[in-house]
Amino acid sequence: MITQQHLLDAFVELADTLVSEFDLIDFAHTLTGTAVDLLEADAAGLMLADQRGNLQLLASSSLETRTLELFELQHNEGPCVDVYRTGPPVTNIDRAEVGQRWPAFAAQVQAGTFSSVHAIPMRLRDQTIGGLNLFLTRPGHLSDRDLDLAQGLADIATIGLLQERAVQERQLLGEQLQGALNTRIVIEQAKGMIAAQHGVSVSDAFTAMRSYARRGGQPLAQIARQVIDGTLEPAQLRAASSSSATRTGSEPTP
Amino acid sequence: MDTVQQILRHLASTDRGPATLPQALCVACAASVPVSGVGMSLMSAHGPEEVVAATDEVATTLMELQFTLGEGPCVDASALGRPVLQPQLRRAGSDRWTGFVPAALAAGIEAVFALPLHIGAIRLGVLSLYRDAPGVLTPECVSQALVFSDVATQILLDLQAQMPAGDVLHPDLVVAGLGRAQVHQATGMIAVQAEVSMAAALMLLRARAYRTDRSITAVACDVLASTIRFHPLDEDDD
Known part of the structure; x- marks a missing residue:
């Protein structure tokens, strides 16, 4: 009993x-x-x-x-x-x-x-x-009492599942927030690098990075990371920004 | 003691005027826990980032000092993932935080209670409480402050959840005019000029601010204006 x-x-x-x-x-x-x-x-x-x-x-x-x-x-x-x-x-x-x-x-x-x-x-x-x-x-x-108890246990199991989903959602949101924060930093750092490499202003550096990203259809954050880890050569960016500035950029740069 | 739900309900039902939700939370926390002021900041793996809200100038200074110096109780709370309670900053001496302690005392901060805002291994930020007189918080007050830190975490997530999934921070999570962008831009310039990694470049910038007793933002603006120029380490950095 x-x-x-x-x-x-x-x-x-x-x-x-x-x-x-x-x-x-x-x-x-x-x-x-x-x-x-x-x-x-x-x-x-x-x-x-x-x-x-x-x-x-x-x-x-x-x-x-x-x-x-x-x-x-x-x-x-x-x-x-x-x-x-x-x-x-x-x-x-x-x-x-x-x-x-x-x-x-x-x-x-x-x-x-x-x-x-x-x-x-x-x-x-x-x-x-x-x-x-x-x-x-x-x-x-x-008995009916047993069945009530069984339903209670099944309900607790459901609540447990919901809890798990809520925890996962919080983690996902937390990662997104952390990601947004890091992306901002990376883009600003890349602007500074380009400005120093090309001897241009920070806002010109941003324009160059953005037009390069748009041309290749790539996210700005990805280009910024490539600038920082050196996989994107300064010369490639310079070519992109000069051609977009003079609006003769119909030919893709080699 | 108020629960997370009670505090959230209170914040939702109160007319907070132009204040953001994080600002209202800091004010409510300072009213509920016996401290002089409260601030909330975002942290990344690299250390302090954005100031989200503060009840007063001193609370802003508390967070800004740690952004400039890269050390302090909030930095430790975030890195260790646990509260850092420092009821007597003066007695703690400057062994633990060489740069931070004298600067914080000079700003009128005598006690700091830093509570991390995290979800498991994801570190989002810190809720910082300070006092202008030394003294411990009772266990009940610490518990209440921890509840406020849970509310702060919830608010951070709720605000960011309003943004389309992407790379943009909710505007209420950033206090404008603190010059964070300039600092990161200057870091990028120094990395090129001194031929060092981004982390080392930020250290060089911090060291220069500390050595010349200026804010990191002021030094960063000089770097951007080319008034200050860094060079590879074997040369003079002037």
Whole structure:
């Protein structure tokens, strides 16, 4: 029998994982382990739809081959596939019904001597993005309370996924900001180099760099980097700027 | 203690006039934590870059000094990725920051609390708090200041997210008129004149500013005007 305290401890542990240094795979493994403990199940797995809509195993309570196959063989049929396609939970399906609904998948269930299978949707607003898949060998059904608990765990898994996406988005934005900052610096430095190399003003140096970049259809930052690392010869830039200044630049410079 | 969400909500609901969001954040931080002033700056791998906002002239000086000298508590906070709390700058002596400490004391800065703004390994900038009298911040105040640094990071990202993905900084992240562009241009010129790398050129520029007791921007403008010219190291750099 699961005590209230046991339940609370499990949720606190999951919440801790969410806020500390977050690792999605580690989190998902913890969650499947918690599902097995709390629901007295024998195997639990989190299945997630990839970009093509195929279900992939994110994490499972056991890494034994036989357990992994339970999840990985659900390509075209199985409880998680049904949940993903239709939305509502698929619960308390006994062995006989498994054989009728998913004949190809039934062999795996029988080999594992499971008495019932269950799939709880992972929902993101209206969309189902995957499912929590449970297998039981013990007799009896999952009660309404068990199913509420299972849905709670599936919701936490969804929140974990969102957290992962938010973290990645922050990193991407941070990199863009850092990139924008560095690009500014590189362009200013390249202006100074050209000004010193050609003995021209900084604004003329910028004009030369910009017309060269436009002519070649290359980003200004890339030209600036080439100026700084010396892969773009001062003579090439000079040719570009003098021809654009006199507007005779119809011929590409050799 | 205010949370990140409460501070963001407060900033969003307050009429801040012409002040930018980063400026409003610095003002709110200075009002909430017992310090004399607060500043926010961007950092790159090379050290201090743009000043984003400051509550007062001294806070600007605190950041500008470190841009000129290339050293100080904010530089360390960014490089180490952790807060650098210096409640008694005078007692810290100038061993740690030879150039920065005397200059900061002369500007009236007695205590500095520098909090890095970073996301994992990506260093974005520093939130700098200073006091005109020495003294530690209580743990509660440090916690509150750290919450403000989280808000500062969020604001940096939110502002930059408004820009099309590309190479342009949001205008509110740059305080105009501090002469950063001139410094980088002068660095490029010195790299050619002294035949050294960009990093070494920036060091030469900083050394000249330090030796002549001028701001790095002033020296940079002289380089651009060709009043100052650098030469390869075996020659005199005049």
